[in-house]
Amino acid sequence: MAEPDDSLLTQTTDTEPALVVGEIKENRETRCEDTGMEEEAVSDDPTNGEEVRLSETNDEPEQSPVSMQEDRHLVRRTSESDDIEEEEREEESTEQEIAEQYAKIRERIQKSKLYVNVEPHQWPIIYSPDYNISFLGFEKLHPFDSGKWGKVYNLLKKEGMFCDETTVCPLEATEDDLLVAHTKQYISRLKKDISEGFPKWSISVAGITEIPPVALLPNYIVQKKVLRPLRLQTGGSILAAKLAMERGWAINIGGGFHHCSSKQGGGFCAYADITLALRFLFHQGTIKKAMILDLDAHQGNGHERDFMQDKESVYILDVYNRHIYPRDGFAKRGISRKVEVNYFIADEQYMTLVASNLEAALNEFVPDILVYNAGTDSLEGDPLGALSITPQGIIKRDMMVFEFARDRPKPIPIVMVTSGGYQRNNADIIAASILNLWRRGLIACPEAEEYQGKQEPSSSTSRQPEEGETAGETPSTSNADATTQGNRGFFRSFLGFLGR
Ligand SMILES: [Zn+2]
CATH class of the missing domain: 3.40.800.20 (Histone deacetylase domain)
Incomplete structure (x- = not known):
């Protein structure tokens, strides 16, 4: 791990590109030279996304999350690519469809029993x-207490x-509750039955919980012991x-x-x-x-x-x-x-x-x-x-x-x-x-x-x-x-x- 270096502290706002606080406040390039870390793009245009794109390009790819908008090739390497593409199509909703979705969400909230x-x-x-x-001791395989x-x-x-x-x-959030924010595709990825073929749901949950053996468990156990608490x-x-x-x-x-x-x-x-x-x-x-x-x-x-x-x-x-x-x-x-x-x-x-x-x-x-x-x-x-x-x-x-x-x-x-x-x-x-x-x-x-x-x-x-x-x-x-x-x-x- 890198040695502590307070000079690397940065703070930015959406209207202000990366600033470096501390002694090298005025010298953005110094930070990159000093550390060898990726350069965070600094742009005078507060609205453009260059800062983000440059930063992401230089991140180590294996640690970057799947980003369907920016990293489509990575998405397609996953077993979930069909679902993601389905979601992309879903994004092309008309105004009427959006209005219907909002009405559906409000209906779900009205029916929700979570506000006990x-x-x-x-x-x-x-x-x-x-x-x-x-x-079964599986939780001990994750550093999480x-x-x-x-x-x-x-x-x-x-x-x-x-x-x-x-x-x-x-109360436990029901599927209808979860759909107030989540897509149907995402929820289904967590619960697909093994009879549908290779258990994509178990891969998803194993990845999310970072407990690989979860991928080997029947879905009902995963639902009861892992997902229900969450x-x-x-x-x-x-x-x-x-x-x-x-x-x-x-x-x-x-x-x-x-x-x-x-x-x-x-x-x-x-x-x-x-x-x-x-x-x-x-x-x-x-x-x-x-x-x-x-x-x-x-x-x-x-x-x-x-x-x-x-x-x-x-x-x-x-x-x-x-x-x-x-x-x-x-x-x-x-x-x-x-x-x-x-x-x-x-x-x-x-x-x-x-x-x-x-x-x-x-x-x-x-x-x-x-x-x-x-x-x-x-x-x-x-x-x-x-x-x-x-x-x-x-x-x-x-x-x-x-x-x-x-x-x-x-x-x-x-x-x-x-x-x-x-x-x-x-x-x-x-x-x-x-x-x-x-x-x-x-x-x-x-x-x-x-x-x-x-x-x-x-x-x-x-x-x-x-x-x-x-x-x-x-x-x-x-x-x-x-x-x-x-x-x-x-x-x-x-x-x-x-x-x-
Ligand atoms: Zn954290």
């Missing part, structure tokens, strides 16, 4: 035990933040976005499948939950403008492809490691503010970049909702994200984003999804971060806390930070008091960082 009833005493925090993927969602939930529960009755369990998490994101509009904030403990577009999955992302969550709100007229803040270490090429034609209504601010998957040059056209960072960027510089760009983004675009893709694969030691953000850096980052949403002249509803994060300690850090948001009063649900207090008469779960309190202290709740020393250690290990 949520009681006032329930936190707008979404989770199901069935989020977690576990079968496929049980991290359950670990986050259990940690929060042990710390007395909520109980089962005060959290929200989502459909549940997708239902969770759709519901969370709606709850955020009602409560001001919401968190889906899963979701954030930002590599999946309406037509193509990848990178462990089988369903485009972010696109779906926003499409549900747009089609119902709940929102007119949305911002996606993507702080996963990888580029969010799925939602970028989906909203590429909607930049007036969907503003995407994406901060990612420019050297790693997916390096999707075409999808970059969907980004309104692009912040590309180099390997192993550390807390201070990363936080400054996030803060300044989020401030600038919110100054030029006022969204009705902020979708926060809070991937934790930017954590130091992550072999895939290859950044160097500390655990306390992740916690501060999340806190900062919630503060930005709250402190605007008109607070912006925020929905957080947990997205990527591939190490075994990610769950601890995500839980610590959510607890920190609660402790800081950035998220709250007085009714839920009152309900829990009635369940546990001696409990006083409502938390506000106290003057002089050190961040490493355990919340003074009876539930928390009843937790094990291990949990106290958990607090000391992670929340304690904030006190330094």
